Structures are given as C-alpha cells and as structure tokens.
Amino acid sequence: MTGLLRKSLCTIALSLAAVSAGNAATLVEPTLHLKPQGEGGGRVALTLDACGGKTDTRILSALVENRIPATVFVTGIWLKHNATALEIMRAHPDLFELENHGGRHIPAVDTPRKIYGISSAGSPDAVQAEVESGAAALASAGGPAPKWFRGATAEYSPSAIAMIRKLGFKIAGFSVNGDGGSLLGAKETARRIAAAKDGDVIIAHINQPTHAAGEGVVQGLLALKQKGMTFVRLDDAEDVGNDGTTTDRFNK
Numbered sequence: 001m002t003g004l005l006r007k008s009l010c011t012i013a014l015s016l017a018a019v020s021a022g023n024a025a026t027l028v029e030p031t032l033h034l035k036p037q038g039e040g041g042g043r044v045a046l047t048l049d050a051c052g053g054k055t056d057t058r059i060l061s062a063l064v065e066n067r068i069p070a071t072v073f074v075t076g077i078w079l080k081h082n083a084t085a086l087e088i089m090r091a092h093p094d095l096f097e098l099e100n101h102g103g104r105h106i107p108a109v110d111t112p113r114k115i116y117g118i119s120s121a122g123s124p125d126a127v128q129a130e131v132e133s134g135a136a137a138l139a140s141a142g143g144p145a146p147k148w149f150r151g152a153t154a155e156y157s158p159s160a161i162a163m164i165r166k167l168g169f170k171i172a173g174f175s176v177n178g179d180g181g182s183l184l185g186a187k188e189t190a191r192r193i194a195a196a197k198d199g200d201v202i203i204a205h206i207n208q209p210t211h212a213a214g215e216g217v218v219q220g221l222l223a224l225k226q227k228g229m230t231f232v233r234l235d236d237a238e239d240v241g242n243d244g245t246t247t248d249r250f251n252k
C-alpha cells in the first residue's frame with residue numbers, strides 16, 4: 001500500500017514537473033490585425049520599435065514628408081538619447097502615436113531564460129517593473145499615457161500577458177515582420193512591407209540608422225502608399241489580437 005502510494009505520488013510529481021517544464025518552454029508571439037476595411041485601397045498600421053540606440057532619420061523624414069502615420073514603441077533607454085527625434089515626433093501628433101516598449105528593453109517573460117540572446121525579465125515583479133518604467137519614461141517625456149505595450153523581442157509568457165493586461169495595457173502583436181529585427185537587406189524588407197494587405201499590422205525598427213533594412217522600410221512604405229493603402233495608428237482602428245492580448249474585460 002505504501003509502495004503503491006509512493007509510486008502514485010512519484011507519478012504525480014513527474015507529471016507536474018512535465019507541466020511546468022512545458023509552461024517554461026512555451027512562449028507566445030501574438031499576432032495583431034486591424035479589422036479589415038473591405039473597401040478602397042485597404043488599411044494597414046505601421047508600428048516601429050525604438051529599442052535603444054539611435055534614430056533612423058531616413059525613416060523619420062520619409063514619414064513626415066509623405067504624411068505616413070505610425071505607432072512608435074519607445075523604450076526608456078531610447079527616450080534618454082534621442083531628444084531631437086522625439087521633438088520631431090511630438091511636433092507631429094497627427095502622425096506619431098508613442099507607445100510603451102519597456103523601460104530597459106527586457107523581454108516580458110516571467111521565468112529566467114534567454115530569447116534571441118537577451119535575458120528575460122525572469123520574474124513577475126521584473127516584468128511589472130519593465131512595463132511600468134517604460135510608461136513612466138513616456139510620462140516624464142511629457143507625452144500622453146501609453147495604452148499599448150510591446151515587450152522586447154515581442155515574445156511573452158502567457159502569464160506575463162495576463163499581468164500586463166491587468167496593468168491596463170493592450171499588447172501589440174503584429175502580422176507582417178517587415179525587417180526581421182532590422183537584420184534583413186533593403187530589398188527583402190521592401191518586398192515584405194510592400195506585400196502588406198488590408199488589415200495588416202507591420203513591425204519594423206526605427207533605431208538602426210546604419211542597417212540596410214531602413215532603406216527597405218522607406219521603399220516598402222512608399223510602394224504601399226502609391227498603391228492607395230491608408231495608414232492608421234493602433235489607436236485609430238479596431239484592433240484584434242490573439243492570445244488574450246487585446247480582448248478581455250480590460251479591453252475598453
């Protein structure tokens with residue numbers, strides 16, 4: 001009897017271990033779409049991450065000159081070192097919606113691990129600190145309070161997603177990976193962005209001025225504009241995300 005009990009307990013323990021290992025391994029990369037317009041040339045949202053580093057003025061100037069609106073996800077680190085770019089964005093509130101990319105560009109994953117070589121936040125408290133410090137940095141830069149959060153690497157643990165929603169943010173996935181983390185060549189980046197369809201949410205980077213991808217971002221956007229595509233910011237459209245990133249009781 002005691003042997004059998006021990007055996008059962010061992011089985012339970014093994015099952016629990018398997019479950020928690022499974023959870024630790026499962027990260028999600030949520031997608032986000034706009035509600036399709038269904039008529040006209042279509043509608044897409046351009047989202048640009050400013051992870052850290054500098055500003056790609058090729059992209060920033062093209063957006064201003066061509067009146068292309070964008071949602072820019074900025075970190076506390078980027079805000080500290082890019083006052084001029086921030087000033088340009090602030091001078092065009094009709095074009096730029098600034099949202100939260102975290103205080104220190106740390107992945108919003110609440111267990112310790114590496115994602116694309118970057119150490120995750122590693123605990124619920126650290127995820128919360130990353131989200132709140134990003135929002136605080138935007139507030140102290142004088143802007144409106146952010147409503148959207150996108151974590152570094154755009155991967156999350158499901159429990160972190162739930163927590164970020166409770167903090168009051170929607171989580172910005174995407175549906176078109178425009179520049180492959182800013183590592184793609186100009187031609188491939190342009191091709192991917194130019195292929196965006198009605199309802200797509202494009203992700204690219206605006207913080208790598210020396211990368212070829214930036215040139216491709218501009219070419220792709222101009223091609224979309226020429227095709228008659230309309231650009232909207234995330235707050236201007238009805239957005240639909242999976243993995244509980246936009247729709248639950250916190251969704252207003």
Ligand SMILES: [Zn+2]
Pocket residue numbers: 049050051101105151152153
């Ligand atoms: Zn980033």
